[in-house]
Amino acid sequence: xxxxxxxxxxxxxxxxxxxxxxxxxPVLERVSLAGSLGxxxxxxxxxxxxxxxxxxxxxxxxxxxxxxxxxxxxxxWGGRTWAMEKDAFTLLGGVTHYPQTGVGTxxxxxxxxxxxxxxxxxFAGMAYRHTEPYLWLQIxxxxxxxxxxxxxxxxxxxxGLPWVExxxxxxxxxxxxxRMGETLATLTYRPGSRRxxx
Amino acid sequence: MRRAVxxxxxxxxxxxxxxxxxxxxxxxxxxxxxxVGVEAESGPLLAGWRLGALAQVQRYELATxxxxxxxxxxxxxxxxxxxxxxxxAAPAHGLAPSHELGWLAGVNWNPDSAEIDVPLADPWRYVxxxxxxxxxxRSGDLWLRLTPNATFSPDPPYREGTWxxxxxxPWAEAGWRLAPGFEVSFRASQTFVRAAWVFD
Numbered sequence: 001x002x003x004x005x006x007x008x009x010x011x012x013x014x015x016x017x018x019x020x021x022x023x024x025x026p027v028l029e030r031v032s033l034a035g036s037l038g039x040x041x042x043x044x045x046x047x048x049x050x051x052x053x054x055x056x057x058x059x060x061x062x063x064x065x066x067x068x069x070x071x072x073x074x075x076x077w078g079g080r081t082w083a084m085e086k087d088a089f090t091l092l093g094g095v096t097h098y099p100q101t102g103v104g105t106x107x108x109x110x111x112x113x114x115x116x117x118x119x120x121x122x123f124a125g126m127a128y129r130h131t132e133p134y135l136w137l138q139i140x141x142x143x144x145x146x147x148x149x150x151x152x153x154x155x156x157x158x159x160g161l162p163w164v165e166x167x168x169x170x171x172x173x174x175x176x177x178x179r180m181g182e183t184l185a186t187l188t189y190r191p192g193s194r195r196x197x198x
Numbered sequence: 199m200r201r202a203v204x205x206x207x208x209x210x211x212x213x214x215x216x217x218x219x220x221x222x223x224x225x226x227x228x229x230x231x232x233x234v235g236v237e238a239e240s241g242p243l244l245a246g247w248r249l250g251a252l253a254q255v256q257r258y259e260l261a262t263x264x265x266x267x268x269x270x271x272x273x274x275x276x277x278x279x280x281x282x283x284x285x286x287a288a289p290a291h292g293l294a295p296s297h298e299l300g301w302l303a304g305v306n307w308n309p310d311s312a313e314i315d316v317p318l319a320d321p322w323r324y325v326x327x328x329x330x331x332x333x334x335x336r337s338g339d340l341w342l343r344l345t346p347n348a349t350f351s352p353d354p355p356y357r358e359g360t361w362x363x364x365x366x367x368p369w370a371e372a373g374w375r376l377a378p379g380f381e382v383s384f385r386a387s388q389t390f391v392r393a394a395w396v397f398d
Contacts, residue, residue: 132338132340133295134335
């Protein structure tokens, strides 16, 4: 019987999250519109984050266009969080599909054709978040390893998850973040924090 | 004895001084070009103004196979001097955030990175006035500062390009006070991360 690697990954994920509380269920933590402006670096994307009620596990997905004409990049990630009073620490990992343009032989940046097949890679890292009533700061160092496609090289970054992010709650569950990553800012909606806003 | 001296030096850096407020820090940005810098800003404790200075040097990694392959440091460093006036826009009370609004003006001297390996024939060409506004939001140990600023130059070729970030003063900065006299901040500029002794 042939068992593909992804079915093994699903079983492993199931074992990792079992047993879960009887009242468990997925909870939508946030939905974000992410983007950055500016010529060839202009980007846009959509992000979601889910948690599992009563458990410390969480995960998310994001899609964004890294450069005009190369198609969309996509990332799926999951992790486990240890939360303290003002601080939270998350170990996380995931996979990224990141189209790249060729380099070095084309007339100008932005005119290079995408490399095919697009790189697929895995990343792992940690996220440390410090929260104050009206601001939060998260630092997420991570490392990327190529898995397939026209592989890129091992590097810091590439996942689409920003290394540094600062959040400003706006009220009514809305939040603005500034970040240093593929995208520079988000407008985020957190359904669970609507009632918590001042 | 050595431990006492070391403790005294450490205490001097961590205990706030009463007469002046400000910070003294080092900055760093990885990747090519690396950038390292020193930044200071200070003024009388109860006054609404601060004087600041930033000096930064860049280290370029040149392509192998070229006559000057290897690394080259930008010499002399880029320098920015400024004065910043701030005022509480909404005084803090309880857990509420505090806001500061202000403006800054100064002068920037930043030799063109494309000409770092040739003598500076006209150093004044790289001088330009800097103007900007400043907004700071503080909540607990965290703060956000937005400082949109622009550098102008009478020299047309130099005026082109990244006039909006030529000064090195970051447009956006996120800071975290880790101890009473110490903070780190992350910045959207050529000086990506800063560690500083603060006294206020």
